[in-house]
Amino acid sequence: MRSLPLAALAAGCASAAAPAPDAPYLAFTRYVDDAYDVHAVGLDGAPAVKVDDAPDVIWVYGSYDGLLLTVAPARDVDGAGYHLFEFDPSTNAARQVTDLVVYDSWLGRSPDGGRYVVSSRQDGRFDLYVVDRATGAHERLTDDAAKNTDPDWSPDGRRILFRSDRGGTSDLWVMDLETRGLSQLTDDPDDHIPTARGYGGVGPGRWSPDGARIAWMQHNGDTDFDICVMDADGANKGCLTDGPESDAYPSWSPDGTRIAYDATTDGVRDIWVMNADGSNKRRITSSPDDDYAATWVEPTP
Numbered sequence: 001m002r003s004l005p006l007a008a009l010a011a012g013c014a015s016a017a018a019p020a021p022d023a024p025y026l027a028f029t030r031y032v033d034d035a036y037d038v039h040a041v042g043l044d045g046a047p048a049v050k051v052d053d054a055p056d057v058i059w060v061y062g063s064y065d066g067l068l069l070t071v072a073p074a075r076d077v078d079g080a081g082y083h084l085f086e087f088d089p090s091t092n093a094a095r096q097v098t099d100l101v102v103y104d105s106w107l108g109r110s111p112d113g114g115r116y117v118v119s120s121r122q123d124g125r126f127d128l129y130v131v132d133r134a135t136g137a138h139e140r141l142t143d144d145a146a147k148n149t150d151p152d153w154s155p156d157g158r159r160i161l162f163r164s165d166r167g168g169t170s171d172l173w174v175m176d177l178e179t180r181g182l183s184q185l186t187d188d189p190d191d192h193i194p195t196a197r198g199y200g201g202v203g204p205g206r207w208s209p210d211g212a213r214i215a216w217m218q219h220n221g222d223t224d225f226d227i228c229v230m231d232a233d234g235a236n237k238g239c240l241t242d243g244p245e246s247d248a249y250p251s252w253s254p255d256g257t258r259i260a261y262d263a264t265t266d267g268v269r270d271i272w273v274m275n276a277d278g279s280n281k282r283r284i285t286s287s288p289d290d291d292y293a294a295t296w297v298e299p300t301p
Contacts, residue, residue, distance in 0.1 A: 117130055161205050183234075256276060258274065
C-alpha cells in the first residue's frame, strides 16, 4: 500500500471557507476543466471547497468516521479500473486500501468498520468482493456470469444490497450473507430503458441508517431518473422526485432524516437535499460546473 499526498481543505482562502468541522457536511465530485475533483460543502450556503489537489483522485464514493472513500485510476492495469483510497481531511493524506482493482461502482462498509464490499472486474467478469480494511486481503462474494455492481452493506451486517443483471435486466438484489440466498427487489419495465450512455436498469441503491428503507434511482419512463424509496423487503415503493431531467445518486444523512442527491437544473447538475419524505427540497450548490453524487460526512468527535 502507498500514501497519496493531497491538499488541505481550503480553510481561510479568500473565496471560500471549509465546512464546519463539528457539523455534517457533503462531499461530492465536480467536473471542472475536463477533470473530476472532490469538493466539500456545508449546508449553510457557503461556497463549496476543493478537497483534493491530486490529479489522479477523481471521485468520492462514500464516507465513514470522517474519512472520504476516493478512487484514482489504476494506470498499471489494462482497461477501466481504480485504486481505492481512504482520505483523511484532518491529515491531508490518503491510504490505499487494497491492491484489488475496483470497478467504477458504489461500495459499502461493514457495521464493525473492518471490511468493505466492492465490485471488481476480473477475467472479464464483474463480481462483488469483501476487502479487509486493515490488510487489503479480499474474498470473492459472487462468482457467476452476471454483472454485479454497486454494493452496500446493511446496517445490521447480515445483507448486501447490490445491482445485477442476473435476471436479464439490471435490477436491485439482496444477498443474505449467512445463506448466500438472493432476493430480487425491483423489476419495473420502465427501469429497463437504457440511457444514452447505456446505463440501463435501476441505479445504485443505499440502505437507510436504520436498515428499514432503501433509496435508489428509477427510470421516470424516459431515459432519465428519479429518486425513489422502498421498504427493505421491496414493498411500498414510491418516488420522491419527478423532475423533467435526471435526479440521481441518493445519499442518506447520518440520522436518516434527509437525502442528498444531484439534479439537473438549467442544463447543469447541482447538489440538492430533501427531507426523507421528499419535502423541503433545497439546492445546495449552484455552479457553472456539473456536481455529482454527494455523500454525507459526519466528523469524528
